[in-house]
Amino acid sequence: MAGKPKKFKIEPFKHPLKLDPNYADNTWQLLESAIHEINSHNASGLSFEELYRNAYNMVVNKYGDRLYRGLMETETAHLSKVAGRIEAAQGDGFLRALKAEWENHNKSVQMIRDILMYMDRIYVKHQNKATVHQLGLDLWRDVVVRNRRIRERLLSMLLDMVQRERQGDIVDKGLFRAMTQMLVDLGQPVYCEDFEAPFLERTSEFYRAEAAEYISSCDCPAYLAHAERRLAEEVERVAAYLDASTEAKVIKVVENELVSRQMRALADMENSGVVPMLQQDKYADLGRMYGLFRRVEGGLDLLRTTMGNHLKETGKALVMDPERQKEPVEWVQRLLQEKEKYDLLIARAFGSDKSFVAALNSAFEHFLNLNVRSPEYISLFMDDKLRKGLKGMSEDDIEVVLDKGIMLFRYLQEKDVFEKYYKQHLAKRLLHGRSSSEDAEQLLLTKLKTECGYQFTSKLETMFGDIKLSREKMADFKEYLRQRGTELAMDMSVQVLTSGMWPQTTASTTCNLPRELEQCSTEFAAYYLHANSGRRLTWQTGLGTADIKAVFGGGTRKHEIQCSTYQMAVLMLFNDAEALTYEDIEAATAIPEDDLKRVLQSLACVKGKAVLRKEPMSKDVRPGDRFSVNDAFTSKLYKVKIGMVTAQRENESEKAETREKVEEDRKPQIEAAIVRIMKSRKRLGHNELIGEVTRQLAARFLPQPQVIKKRIESLIDREFLERDSTDRSTYVYLA
Amino acid sequence: MAEKKAVKLISAEGFEFIVDHDAACVSNTIKNMLSSQGNFIENELGEIRFPEISTPVLEVVCKSFYFKLRYANTASKNIPEFKVAPEMALELLMAANYLDM
Numbered sequence: 001m002a003g004k005p006k007k008f009k010i011e012p013f014k015h016p017l018k019l020d021p022n023y024a025d026n027t028w029q030l031l032e033s034a035i036h037e038i039n040s041h042n043a044s045g046l047s048f049e050e051l052y053r054n055a056y057n058m059v060v061n062k063y064g065d066r067l068y069r070g071l072m073e074t075e076t077a078h079l080s081k082v083a084g085r086i087e088a089a090q091g092d093g094f095l096r097a098l099k100a101e102w103e104n105h106n107k108s109v110q111m112i113r114d115i116l117m118y119m120d121r122i123y124v125k126h127q128n129k130a131t132v133h134q135l136g137l138d139l140w141r142d143v144v145v146r147n148r149r150i151r152e153r154l155l156s157m158l159l160d161m162v163q164r165e166r167q168g169d170i171v172d173k174g175l176f177r178a179m180t181q182m183l184v185d186l187g188q189p190v191y192c193e194d195f196e197a198p199f200l201e202r203t204s205e206f207y208r209a210e211a212a213e214y215i216s217s218c219d220c221p222a223y224l225a226h227a228e229r230r231l232a233e234e235v236e237r238v239a240a241y242l243d244a245s246t247e248a249k250v251i252k253v254v255e256n257e258l259v260s261r262q263m264r265a266l267a268d269m270e271n272s273g274v275v276p277m278l279q280q281d282k283y284a285d286l287g288r289m290y291g292l293f294r295r296v297e298g299g300l301d302l303l304r305t306t307m308g309n310h311l312k313e314t315g316k317a318l319v320m321d322p323e324r325q326k327e328p329v330e331w332v333q334r335l336l337q338e339k340e341k342y343d344l345l346i347a348r349a350f351g352s353d354k355s356f357v358a359a360l361n362s363a364f365e366h367f368l369n370l371n372v373r374s375p376e377y378i379s380l381f382m383d384d385k386l387r388k389g390l391k392g393m394s395e396d397d398i399e400v401v402l403d404k405g406i407m408l409f410r411y412l413q414e415k416d417v418f419e420k421y422y423k424q425h426l427a428k429r430l431l432h433g434r435s436s437s438e439d440a441e442q443l444l445l446t447k448l449k450t451e452c453g454y455q456f457t458s459k460l461e462t463m464f465g466d467i468k469l470s471r472e473k474m475a476d477f478k479e480y481l482r483q484r485g486t487e488l489a490m491d492m493s494v495q496v497l498t499s500g501m502w503p504q505t506t507a508s509t510t511c512n513l514p515r516e517l518e519q520c521s522t523e524f525a526a527y528y529l530h531a532n533s534g535r536r537l538t539w540q541t542g543l544g545t546a547d548i549k550a551v552f553g554g555g556t557r558k559h560e561i562q563c564s565t566y567q568m569a570v571l572m573l574f575n576d577a578e579a580l581t582y583e584d585i586e587a588a589t590a591i592p593e594d595d596l597k598r599v600l601q602s603l604a605c606v607k608g609k610a611v612l613r614k615e616p617m618s619k620d621v622r623p624g625d626r627f628s629v630n631d632a633f634t635s636k637l638y639k640v641k642i643g644m645v646t647a648q649r650e651n652e653s654e655k656a657e658t659r660e661k662v663e664e665d666r667k668p669q670i671e672a673a674i675v676r677i678m679k680s681r682k683r684l685g686h687n688e689l690i691g692e693v694t695r696q697l698a699a700r701f702l703p704q705p706q707v708i709k710k711r712i713e714s715l716i717d718r719e720f721l722e723r724d725s726t727d728r729s730t731y732v733y734l735a
Numbered sequence: 736m737a738e739k740k741a742v743k744l745i746s747a748e749g750f751e752f753i754v755d756h757d758a759a760c761v762s763n764t765i766k767n768m769l770s771s772q773g774n775f776i777e778n779e780l781g782e783i784r785f786p787e788i789s790t791p792v793l794e795v796v797c798k799s800f801y802f803k804l805r806y807a808n809t810a811s812k813n814i815p816e817f818k819v820a821p822e823m824a825l826e827l828l829m830a831a832n833y834l835d836m
Binding site: 043044045046048049052053056107110111114115117118121 | 764767772775777778783784786787
């Protein structure tokens with residue numbers, strides 16, 4: 001190729017019609033007639049290639065604009081005619097005509113787009129115009145759907161169909177779906193403006209009227225069921241023939257009309273509102289209400305408050321009921337039933353909603369603390385369970401029962417009062433060996449410890465320790481006696497209690513023991529003090545028990561009598577005497593007067609248990625009464641149990657006494673808290689100090705501000721604190 | 736998928752090229768012609784006339800259909816060059832634009 005380089009010439013594209021001035025008009029006419037054919041579904045026989053080539057050439061030769069404008073005009077004119085045809089359709093035919101024309105239009109536009117593909121690709125892109133497809137939609141929207149006469153008719157027919165379906169009619173869902181789909185295809189704004197907004201408004205009106213009607217004619221469960229059904233229907237409706245985006249909106253409207261606006265009326269409905277449903281355990285209906293109310297703002301608050309208030313009211317009635325208070329164990333049992341009922345309710349109807357559980361707890365806390373005797377009753381309940389209730393129960397069952405008790409305990413504000421009672425009851429159980437299961441006792445103790453900490457149970461643990469140690473000591477004592485060859489006149493068991501740890505040891509209750517026992521106690525004292533020098537033994541005969549054998553009916557009837565040490569001391573006197581006066585007995589035993597009267601009463605005045613005879617035969621024991629052995633005593637049982645003092649509801653004076661003790665015990669606790677706080681803060685305002693003290697002591701009890709104030713004053717007197725010289729309401733810690 | 740029949744492509748001079756439907760559809764224009772709704776004549780007869788494409792160009796176009804079909808979706812890196820005579824390049828470019836391929 002050297003020498004003769006190949007000439008490479010780029011020739012312009014030869015176009016046959018390049019210079020024809022009428023080229024554009026002619027070509028357009030050809031295309032226009034083809035578009036007409038397509039619009040009238042008569043495309044067969046047209047050559048795609050020819051049409052495409054013509055459109056191509058127009059665009060290539062810069063007649064794109066002409067082509068585009070021509071298309072717009074042709075389509076607009078065509079659609080005006082279509083609109084006219086649709087308008088002419090009568091009745092239901094209108095929607096069907098619209099649907100058919102819409103489908104045809106889509107098909108035609110598709111074909112036009114195909115042949116004008118080159119324009120779409122080049123001209124439209126460069127000029128940033130709407131594509132043929134979009135143009136088809138826009139023109140349809142502007143010329144057909146937004147034609148005033150069509151627009152209004154379409155909307156009213158669609159809304160009418162919805163209305164009819166809501167009233168139970170069957171409507172052509174396919175047709176409806178096609179219409180909504182068309183509106184969505186025309187663009188979300190078209191769907192929203194031309195259909196959705198009026199639809200929502202109509203929905204709101206419809207349900208407002210319906211709610212007003214139902215609320216006055218139905219009871220609450222029926223209304224709820226209806227509302228639930230309506231909501232489900234609307235969801236179905238959206239799925240069946242509306243755009244998915246409408247669901248949330250229409251549901252909100254329905255919720256607002258059917259639930260939000262009516263919920264207060266529903267909750268307070270007489271005979272079927274929240275309170276009656278709670279009373280009648282209507283889990284399903286309450287669950288439905290919960291499901292509906294949770295959908296709307298403030299719904300659950302309303303339901304929760306209504307439940308809480310009802311619970312507080314019924315709880316208060318329960319707690320304060322004087323009849324029920326006569327049986328503390330039953331009383332607690334009843335509360336537990338109530339708690340169980342609501343636990344079940346919340347689990348089954350309210351989906352174990354945490355906020356409802358919290359409301360339940362606060363309601364319980366509220367009413368349980370209304371009754372100042374609640375701590376005592378709960379302790380009595382536990383006492384009852386530990387004494388007899390747990391026999392034959394598995395460990396798990398025991399734990400369940402105890403947990404229930406602990407649960408109520410948790411609601412108590414005055415936990416120290418509970419502790420006081422619990423200690424008393426525990427002492428009685430331990431000393432009289434009445435506890436049915438040591439494991440259960442220990443379990444409960446552990447639970448209390450986890451609830452309130454070591455401090456709370458330390459004394460209780462000492463009590464357990466004393467009992468255990470005493471058992472070992474007794475075995476040791478027997479061994480000691482055996483080694484020394486001493487024999488006791490009777491079997492004796494001694495429990496050595498740490499003084500101060502047991503509630504009963506504060507007041508000394510002692511008596512003269514029968515001489516048979518003197519030997520035993522002296523032996524034991526000798527043994528114990530030998531082993532533990534430096535300690536002091538005090539006999540608490542008021543707390544002991546005794547088993548004695550007795551013969552009645554001239555030696556024909558033998559019985560074993562179980563009684564307290566006091567009772568035993570009195571009975572033993574009759575070994576040496578036929579009859580004794582009250583004064584004789586008092587002198588011989590030195591039992592305190594009140595106790596002695598009760599002892600004698602229990603021995604002589606209880607029907608069926610009267611081992612002594614009293615003259616005169618009256619209910620009361622008075623100085624001067626004479627007692628003798630009731631030789632005619634009979635009993636079917638070999639063992640006779642004589643009324644022992646068991647844990648009973650306290651009488652008024654005892655109650656006051658316990659109360660006083662509690663108040664007394666609180667003083668050092670409050671003072672300790674004040675000093676602790678002031679030591680770390682150095683200076684603190686009065687209100688802050690009160691608040692801080694209350695917070696610190698909340699786990700044990702709720703101190704009254706006046707009481708705290710008194711303690712502060714006492715501390716100032718003792719120069720732990722002083723008032724700030726400038727600001728009298730501020731305290732300063734004195735190191 | 737039912738086997739699509741072959742398509743006949745006719746050049747300006749009247750030469751006929753018979754190519755597989757799949758190959759012809761490499762061109763979006765041809766694909767549209769054959770799939771468009773409505774009964775355009777091309778779809779009915781299964782042949783398409785190109786009065787503005789000369790025989791040699793159409794021949795290269797047909798070759799390129801198969802070339803593209805063969806290599807368009809291969810991961811292989813040694814795709815051979817598709818050689819085009821320089822004097823035909825412009826016409827071919829225009830045809831390609833027309834055929835949208």
